[in-house]
Structure formats: structure tokens, C-alpha cells
Amino acid sequence: MADVPPSGQVKDVSSVSSFISAVIFNSAVALAFYTAFIVLRRRFPLVYAPRTFLVPAKNRSPPLERWYSWLTLHSRSDDEVIINRIGPDNWAVIFYMRQLFRVFLFIALVGVIILFPTYITGNAGNPGLNKMTIGNVGDDQTARLWGTLFLTWAFIAVVLYIIFKLLNKAAELRHKFLLSPENRASLSGYTLVVRDIPRSLRDPVVLRKLLERIQPNKVLDVILTRDVRELKKLHTKHVGDRDSLEKASTTYIKTVCVNFAKHIASLKKDGQSVDLEDGGVHAIPPEIYNMRPTHKKMMIYGEKVDSISEYIREMRELETQLKEKRSVAYTGSDKFESAAFIIFSDLFAPHVAALANIHGTPGVMDDKQACVDPNDVIWDNLQMPFYQRQIRGLIALLVCVGLVIFWGIITAFLAGIASLDQLTKTFPFLGFFNDLPASVKGIIQGILPTVLVAILFSLLPMILRFLSKFAGEMTNTAVEKTLINQYYGFLVFNVLLIVTISGSVFQAIQTIIDNPPKVFEILARSIPGVSTFFVNYVILLALSGPAGELLQIANLILKPLKLRFLASTPRAIWRQSQPLVYSSGVPMASHSFIATVGVTYMTIAPLVSIMCLMYFGFWYIAYSYQMQYVYTTKNQTGGLYLYAAAKQLFVALYIHELVIAGLFLLKTAWIQAALAFLALAITIAFNRYANMFGKLMVSVPAKAAVDESSNRHLTINTDVAKELTSNQAWREEVEGTNTIHGKESRANLVDSENEAWADHNTVSERDLDKDTPAEKNARTNSSEDTEKYEGPDDHEKQFLHPALRPDPLTVWIPSDSLQVHQKIKEEVESGCEAKVIWEGAVIDLTGKITVTTDVIARGTEP
Incomplete structure (x- = not known):
């Protein structure tokens, strides 16, 4: 993560000797990290290569035999093979690093050949590294600025080319993902989520007829969310008791x-x-067999009870309460909430419905999203009312803006109170620090403020994620995408603009308020002077960031400790053994920010471009390994994060064009300034065109669906149904609709591309008269129907809040040679509805628990 530097660090960084010293020191640290990684990589595969054995077989990466093989991964792998193995989102990170490396390779080479001689031979007399900036060109040497202008246009053209290459790749990844075999084998691929449904329409029958107007004969089921406020606490306690029982x-x-x-x-x-x-088991002495765990009912006081028996009793009571509450939630339309999952009969239908205007009132049924994975849903936000989201969103925006603007003040305040003198005055019991030797006090005083600010920085992404959830985002994917933009804006404001303008947020804001046009003049004057700070800043991140990413010091230390002290059950071992999940928000925003710094300085201080070349080169190598051997992705988006990062590069171009135009004006190069503003206008036009990619990222184009249908069937057929995670009930329903799933229909789809969308390949009119499972559930208000109702079917469960899913919990314990696990199974299953398993988990007579890698690699918790 790119930290915000104290303003004092910006000064006195132009010395060549200090720059060389910083490079040597950071290079030594990076070399030590890389050496440690090479040594430790083979010894700790759980940390450094979990994707070779802890993921499903089709997603595993081949082990690397030689110690240097990780260095060449970026040049000897086929992209399609990697995408199929690690997923589009992880591959998109590698692709992003690759493209930025290439663009800065071009910019750096041209800058060294043309701009360095132009600036170094200037007569402005700038000292140190500042001789290599445009500021060293004298006022009487404006003719040299024609070369700067020419390269500005050339570099802008290259960056625009890369932006659109990234956008096209993001759209391609998105469409392939939405039409992929994995998506076709999942019910979420056929599903549309609709929010803000008015009470008058909260009926599965009414909603089905409404959606049939948009996609005739293609609505298979309508599943309305239900009120779970009374269920959530019971469900959470039920799961907690299950874990305690285990x-x-x-x-x-x-x-x-x-x-x-x-x-x-x-x-x-x-x-x-x-x-x-x-x-x-009869060979076990009674005094050993009766060593059952106990605990006090009220934590630290109260009656001591047998733990196993008590948790079984609590689970049985909770099961009874949950059944009653679920029965009430399942029946009666008054329990329906304002969101619904609409399941269609083909893969393209939900995308068409997502673009339709369903209701005539603004904000009503306007928030629609196709292909939402139930595991990605933030259930507490799903039924949040529209106006409440608007108010919460405004509050979150104000808090976010406040954090961005006043972050420098917050960190300065914390650094101030973190001084030993201040702490001992505030907290007298810390007075013993005053008795320490001066050298020790100096070390503590130097480390303490930095550590405190670093802790605060680590909390910032958590705060921003919380604000997004508070504002009502529907999915975790949306939260992460919002984080990319928010964190990027934070870095641009607090690192690039504030440091450049004055180093003081108050001075910067006052300048903006007093004379907004003067901001660009200040930037133009300041940017060449502080370029040497960014040279040091980027090279530090280039040397330390990728090396630290590969070494994973925190994971190397914490993972064994967690497995040793926190993984006391098979389930805990399973959870702690899972590979790291890559969260794109913070790192993608940080990389986009470094690209912004590089683009801003590409013709102003070409040395920055060389540092950016090193930065993205090292990260390209690091991510080529990490994405293939370490990280997994929790919820695939198919390129949404790449799209967000690519759009941020337009901000970099705007800053560069405004600054270079200001520099030309300062040097009275009027024609060059005019042409720089022309480049700005052209960039705005390209940005407007790039905005059109937004629609492509939301839904599948008809052309892409038609092209895909020539090779694959986009309707749910029998073969796909067998692959669905929901089993018998869903399969029986869809197989009964033979106009969709019969062999004859599938043959017709192959015969003619046009017939692929004909009515005989969709649900027939007579099927509309049949009640779907959700509609039957909605009509169980009478006592007679309630007695017959047995809860949601298998496919409906996937789109219900976890608290509404009636499946019994699984108690996972290890098997043992003494057969004690069999006795526990009998005791648990006779006392409550939970099912006891010991799949892949074994405990030996020393008390060591092992869980097979096959079970961990499944990716689905037992």
C-alpha cells in the first residue's frame, strides 16, 4: 500500500548522493527478501505454493522444479491456460502490470534518448536530480519545448492506446465469464436480482407476469426475499453452538x-x-472415558455443565425455535421483503431484463443486476429501502471526503501524541520511560509515531469498506469496486496534489478557495521541484513492495501459529489452511496511483518514468508468481476491477495535460500551451467514448450471446442441470419442461442460429399456468396448505438468506482408532437434528489432528 509521506520528507531529496544511498540501502533490503523467498519457497508450500495442492485439480498450478523458475513465469505461460486455471480476475492483475510495464518501457527509453539531453544541458542551473527536469530549461530556451510537446502528444497517444486495450480486454473477460461453462452450470448465471419492489408487487405470481412482459415465456421461478430479522440472531447462535459442540x-x-x-x-x-x-472403546478405562469437557453456563460463574450435552440441548432448542420462525417466514405474503431473485430459462434473458424499465416511478425496481452469486450478496443490505440508501450514501460520501481532506491532520495529531514526552504527561504510569537510556528512548521515539500511523493506514481500507456497506451496496464485489475508486482518490489528493502544492492541506484548500485557476499555476511551478521526491518514493515502493509481497512475512509467521493454537477442530484447520484471497481494492488503486505519478511526470521529469518502469517490472514478475501459486479469488467478476483501474488512467492524463500546459504558459510558449490544451480536449473526447464500455461491463451484448450459442446452448438443459449445485428437486422441475431440455430442442438449436431464440426453445404458454415452487409457497396461507408445506426446494434454498435455509447443520469431528467418534455421533444425532461427519479428518493417539488435502482443496466447507 502506498503510504502518505510526511511533508518534511519532500524537502532536501534532490541530492544525487542521498538518492544513490537510498537506492543502495533499499536494494540491499529487497535482495535479502528475495533471497529469503528463494530459500523458504520450497520449505513452506502451505504459504508459498498452496495453489499446487489446496485447490481443485483443474485449478492447480504445476510445481516449479528449479529455484529460479518463478522469475520466468511471465514469459513462458499461455494466457488462456492461465485464465482457465486461476480465473479472469487474478489474470487481469497480471495483464494490468504487463501493459503498464510496456507503456513505461516505451516512455522511459524515449525519455532517456531525447529528454535527458534536452533538460540536462539547460541553463536554468538547477542542482542535483532537478537538472533532469523541465525546470532546468531556461526562459530563453523555449525552442527546446517543441521536443517536449511532440513527446507529450506521442506519450498521450500511447497511454490512450493502452487504456483502450485494457478496456477491451476487460469487456472480453466479462463476456467470456458471463457465458462461461462455469456460469452456465450455476443457477446464478440465469438469475436477475431486483430491489425496491413496492408492496403491491411483492407476489411471485404478479412479478412473474410482469417479467414475462419483458422476456416472454422465459421466467422459470420468482423467489422473493423474506423478513429474517427475528431469525438472524437465532441462526448465528445456532452456528456458534455447532462450532462450540465441534x-x-x-x-x-x-x-x-x-x-x-x-x-x-x-x-x-x-x-x-x-x-x-x-x-x-470398551478397552478404555472408565476414568478416561468419563473425562468429558465441562464449562460454566454463564462464562465465569454459574453451574458447571457437561459441554457436549449442553451444546446439544441448546442446538435442539434453537432448532425448534428456528422451525417455528421459518414456518412463519415461509408462509404469508406479509413476510415478503422488497427484493427478489428471478430465474430465467436461458443465460441471455436476465441481461435483457436488467436493462428494462420495469416501473414508472423513479427509484422503484430500478436497481437490477444479472448474474449475482448468492455467496457474494450482503443480505442485510438487499432489502434496504431506496431512500434510506440515498441518505446513507450521502453520509458515507461526506465521511469519505472528510477522511480524504483531513487525513494529514489526523496523522499529524497521532504522531504528535505518540511522542514519549506527550505520552508520559498524559499517562503518568508510563513515567518509567523517562528512566531509560537516551539511546533506547531515541529508538522508541523514532519507531512509535511511524508504527501508529502505519496502524491507522491499515484501518483506512476497513473504514472505506464499512462506509460502502453502510451506504447499502448489494454485493461484496460492489464494495471492492467502490474501494478502488475511493482509495485511488485518497492517494491522488493526499500524496500527489497536497505534497505538490504546499505540503499543507490547509494552505492547499485556502489556495483553491481564493483563486481556483491559480491551482494549475502552482502545480506547474511545484511539480518539477518535487519530482525528485517522487523518484525516491517510487523507487522505494518498487524495491520493497514486490519483495515483501513474495516473502509474505506476516503470513509466514501467523499461518503456522494459527494452525498451532487456533485450529483445534477439523473445521478450524480447514479454514486456516485455505489459500489467501486476493482483494483487489487497495492494491489495484495503489498501482493505478503509481501509474498516475509516472504519467504526470512522463515529459516533465523522465527519471520518474524509469522508476515506474522498475516498479511495474518487479510487480509483473511478483504477480505472475503470486496469482498462479498463492492467491485465490472469492467471487469472480470477469474483469470489473480491471475496468475500474483502466478508467483511472484518464485522471493521470488530465493532470499531466493541465500541468504541462501550465508549464508552457509559465515559459511563455503560447503555441505549445495551446496544443497541450488541444490534447486535453481530445482526451476528454476519448474519455466520453470510453464511458460507453460501462454498459458492456453490465450485461452481455446480444451479438456475443448469439456467437456463443452457435457453439454452446444457452438454455438450461439436462446436462447442465446435472451439474447444478442444487440437485434433485431442480432437476426434476427443469426436466419436466421438455420444450427446453429435450434432445430434439437442442438439435434444433444447432440447426439454425435464428431458431436458437425461437419460442419453441423457451417455456410454452401452458407452462405459465403451472405454479412454480415459489408461487406455491406464496399461497400457503391456509392452515391446510401450511401442514403440507415442507419448506423451500433445493434450488430455492440457494437464494434465501442463510438463516432461512432449513438444512440441518453438519458437525465435523475427527475419527479416532478408539471409536469415540462413533459414540459422539450417536449422542449428537439422537439429541438434535445435526449430522455428524468425520470426512478426511483423523486424530491419532498423540492428539494430532490431520485433514486430508483433498477435503481442503474442494473449496466448499463441509
């Missing part, structure tokens, strides 16, 4: 195994033995 049961099995091993050792010492094959 922990207590595993502790009991471990206690019995360990103590029995000691008992065996004692018998062997006395010359006796025990045959477990004959005795089994």
Missing part, C-alpha cells in the same frame, strides 16, 4: 486418545498389553 467433541476425543496412550504406555511398562481390535 470444539468440545474434538477436545473430548483428544483427551481420551492422549490419556489412553499414556495408559497403554503404563501397561507396557508393567509388561501388559491391550488389544483394541477385541476391546475397542
Whole structure:
């Protein structure tokens, strides 16, 4: 993450000797990190290569045999193979680094050949590294600025080319993802989410007829969300009790195994033995078998109870309450909330419906999204009213703007109170620090403010994510995409603009208020002078960032500790063993910001471009390894983050064009300034054209769907139904609609491209008269219907809040050679509805629990 530097660091950085010293020191640290990574990579595959064995077989990367193989991954891998293996989002990060590396390779080479000689031989007399900037061109040397102007246009053209290459690739990835076999094998690929449904339309039958007007004969089911306010707390406690039961049961099995091993050792010492094959669990002495875990009901006081029995009792009571609450939620239209999942019969239909105007009132049923994964949904936000989201969004925006503007003040305040003198005055009990030697106090004083500010920085993404959720974002993907833009804006304002203008947020704001046009003049005067700071800033990040990313010091230390002390059950081991999930928000925004710095200075201080070349080169190598061998993605978006990052490069062009035009004006190069403003106008035109890609990122174009249908069937057929995560109930329903799923219909789809969209390949009119499962559920208001109703079917469960899903919980315990796990299974399943399993989990007589990698690699928690 790119930290905001203290304003004092901006001064006195133009010395060549200090620059060389900084490069040597940071290079030594980076070299040490890379060496440690090479040594540790093979020894700790759980940290450095989990994708070779802890993901499904089709997603695994081949092990690297040689110690240097990771250095050449970027040049010897096929893109399509990598996309299929790691997913479009992880590959998009590699692609983004590759394109930025290439653009800065061109800019740096041309800058070294043309701009360096032009600026170094200037007569302005700038010292140190400032001799390599446009500021070293004297006022009587304006003819030299024609070369600067020519390269400005050339570099802008190259950056625009890269932007549109990124946008086209993002759209291509998005469409391939939406039409991919994985998406066609998932119900979410056929689903549209609609929010802000008025009460008069909260009926599955009414909604179905309404959506049929948009996509005739293609609506298979309508699933309205339900009120779960009373259920959520019960469900959370139910899951918590399940986890506690697993922990207590595993502790009991471990206690019995360990103590029995000691008992065996004692018998062997006395010359006796025990045959477990004959005795089994009966061979365990009663005093060991009865060593069951206990706890106090009220945490630290109250009656001591048997933990296993108590958690079983609590689960049984909660199951009864949950059944009653779910029955009420399932029946009665008054329990319907303002959001619904609409399931269509083909893959293209939800995208068409997402673009339609359903209701005549602004804000009503206007928020629609196709292909939403239920696991990506923020359920508490799904039914948040439209006007509440507007108010919350405004509050979140104001807080976000306040954070951006006043961040420098906040960090300065924290750094101030973090001084030892201030702390000992505020907190007298810390007075012993005054007795420490001066050298020790100096070290603490130097580290403490930095650590405190670093902690605050680590909290910023969490704060921004919280604000997005507070504002009512529907999915975690939307939260992460918002974070990319917010964090990028934060860096541009606090690092680039504030540092450049004055180093003081108050002075900058006052200048903007007093004379807004003067801001660009100030930027033009200041940017060449502070370019050497950004040279040091970027090279520091280029050397330390990728090396730290590869070494993963925190993960290397914490993962073994978590497995050792926090993973006391098979489920906890499963969770702690999962590969790291790559969250795009912060890193993508940081990389876009460095690209913005490089583009801003590309003809002003070409040395910055060389540092950016190193930055993106090192990150390209690092991400080529990390994405293939370390990171997974929780929810694939198919290029949405790449699209957001590409659009941010327009901001970089705007800043560069305004600054270079201001520099030309300062040097009275009027024609060059006019041509620079012309470049700005052209960039605005290209930006407006680029905005059209926004629609392509939302929905699949008809042309792409037609092209795909010539090779694959976009309607749900029997083969796809068998692959769906929902099983028998869904398969029986869709197989019954033979006009969609029959072999004859599929043959017709192949025969003619036009017939692929004909009515005989969709639900027939007579099928509209049949009630779907959700409609049947909506009509169970009578006591007679309620008695017959058995809850949602398998496919409907996927689109219900987790608290509404009636499936019994799974208690996962390890199996043991003493068969204690069998006794626990009998006790649990006779006492509540939970199902006990020990799939892939074994505990030995030493108490060590192992979980097979096949179970961990499945990616689905048992």
C-alpha cells in the first residue's frame, strides 16, 4: 500500500548522493527478501505454493522444479491456460502490470534518448536530480519545448492506446465469464436480482407476469426475499453452538486418545498389553472415558455443565425455535421483503431484463443486476429501502471526503501524541520511560509515531469498506469496486496534489478557495521541484513492495501459529489452511496511483518514468508468481476491477495535460500551451467514448450471446442441470419442461442460429399456468396448505438468506482408532437434528489432528 509521506520528507531529496544511498540501502533490503523467498519457497508450500495442492485439480498450478523458475513465469505461460486455471480476475492483475510495464518501457527509453539531453544541458542551473527536469530549461530556451510537446502528444497517444486495450480486454473477460461453462452450470448465471419492489408487487405470481412482459415465456421461478430479522440472531447462535459442540467433541476425543496412550504406555511398562481390535472403546478405562469437557453456563460463574450435552440441548432448542420462525417466514405474503431473485430459462434473458424499465416511478425496481452469486450478496443490505440508501450514501460520501481532506491532520495529531514526552504527561504510569537510556528512548521515539500511523493506514481500507456497506451496496464485489475508486482518490489528493502544492492541506484548500485557476499555476511551478521526491518514493515502493509481497512475512509467521493454537477442530484447520484471497481494492488503486505519478511526470521529469518502469517490472514478475501459486479469488467478476483501474488512467492524463500546459504558459510558449490544451480536449473526447464500455461491463451484448450459442446452448438443459449445485428437486422441475431440455430442442438449436431464440426453445404458454415452487409457497396461507408445506426446494434454498435455509447443520469431528467418534455421533444425532461427519479428518493417539488435502482443496466447507 502506498503510504502518505510526511511533508518534511519532500524537502532536501534532490541530492544525487542521498538518492544513490537510498537506492543502495533499499536494494540491499529487497535482495535479502528475495533471497529469503528463494530459500523458504520450497520449505513452506502451505504459504508459498498452496495453489499446487489446496485447490481443485483443474485449478492447480504445476510445481516449479528449479529455484529460479518463478522469475520466468511471465514469459513462458499461455494466457488462456492461465485464465482457465486461476480465473479472469487474478489474470487481469497480471495483464494490468504487463501493459503498464510496456507503456513505461516505451516512455522511459524515449525519455532517456531525447529528454535527458534536452533538460540536462539547460541553463536554468538547477542542482542535483532537478537538472533532469523541465525546470532546468531556461526562459530563453523555449525552442527546446517543441521536443517536449511532440513527446507529450506521442506519450498521450500511447497511454490512450493502452487504456483502450485494457478496456477491451476487460469487456472480453466479462463476456467470456458471463457465458462461461462455469456460469452456465450455476443457477446464478440465469438469475436477475431486483430491489425496491413496492408492496403491491411483492407476489411471485404478479412479478412473474410482469417479467414475462419483458422476456416472454422465459421466467422459470420468482423467489422473493423474506423478513429474517427475528431469525438472524437465532441462526448465528445456532452456528456458534455447532462450532462450540465441534470444539468440545474434538477436545473430548483428544483427551481420551492422549490419556489412553499414556495408559497403554503404563501397561507396557508393567509388561501388559491391550488389544483394541477385541476391546475397542470398551478397552478404555472408565476414568478416561468419563473425562468429558465441562464449562460454566454463564462464562465465569454459574453451574458447571457437561459441554457436549449442553451444546446439544441448546442446538435442539434453537432448532425448534428456528422451525417455528421459518414456518412463519415461509408462509404469508406479509413476510415478503422488497427484493427478489428471478430465474430465467436461458443465460441471455436476465441481461435483457436488467436493462428494462420495469416501473414508472423513479427509484422503484430500478436497481437490477444479472448474474449475482448468492455467496457474494450482503443480505442485510438487499432489502434496504431506496431512500434510506440515498441518505446513507450521502453520509458515507461526506465521511469519505472528510477522511480524504483531513487525513494529514489526523496523522499529524497521532504522531504528535505518540511522542514519549506527550505520552508520559498524559499517562503518568508510563513515567518509567523517562528512566531509560537516551539511546533506547531515541529508538522508541523514532519507531512509535511511524508504527501508529502505519496502524491507522491499515484501518483506512476497513473504514472505506464499512462506509460502502453502510451506504447499502448489494454485493461484496460492489464494495471492492467502490474501494478502488475511493482509495485511488485518497492517494491522488493526499500524496500527489497536497505534497505538490504546499505540503499543507490547509494552505492547499485556502489556495483553491481564493483563486481556483491559480491551482494549475502552482502545480506547474511545484511539480518539477518535487519530482525528485517522487523518484525516491517510487523507487522505494518498487524495491520493497514486490519483495515483501513474495516473502509474505506476516503470513509466514501467523499461518503456522494459527494452525498451532487456533485450529483445534477439523473445521478450524480447514479454514486456516485455505489459500489467501486476493482483494483487489487497495492494491489495484495503489498501482493505478503509481501509474498516475509516472504519467504526470512522463515529459516533465523522465527519471520518474524509469522508476515506474522498475516498479511495474518487479510487480509483473511478483504477480505472475503470486496469482498462479498463492492467491485465490472469492467471487469472480470477469474483469470489473480491471475496468475500474483502466478508467483511472484518464485522471493521470488530465493532470499531466493541465500541468504541462501550465508549464508552457509559465515559459511563455503560447503555441505549445495551446496544443497541450488541444490534447486535453481530445482526451476528454476519448474519455466520453470510453464511458460507453460501462454498459458492456453490465450485461452481455446480444451479438456475443448469439456467437456463443452457435457453439454452446444457452438454455438450461439436462446436462447442465446435472451439474447444478442444487440437485434433485431442480432437476426434476427443469426436466419436466421438455420444450427446453429435450434432445430434439437442442438439435434444433444447432440447426439454425435464428431458431436458437425461437419460442419453441423457451417455456410454452401452458407452462405459465403451472405454479412454480415459489408461487406455491406464496399461497400457503391456509392452515391446510401450511401442514403440507415442507419448506423451500433445493434450488430455492440457494437464494434465501442463510438463516432461512432449513438444512440441518453438519458437525465435523475427527475419527479416532478408539471409536469415540462413533459414540459422539450417536449422542449428537439422537439429541438434535445435526449430522455428524468425520470426512478426511483423523486424530491419532498423540492428539494430532490431520485433514486430508483433498477435503481442503474442494473449496466448499463441509
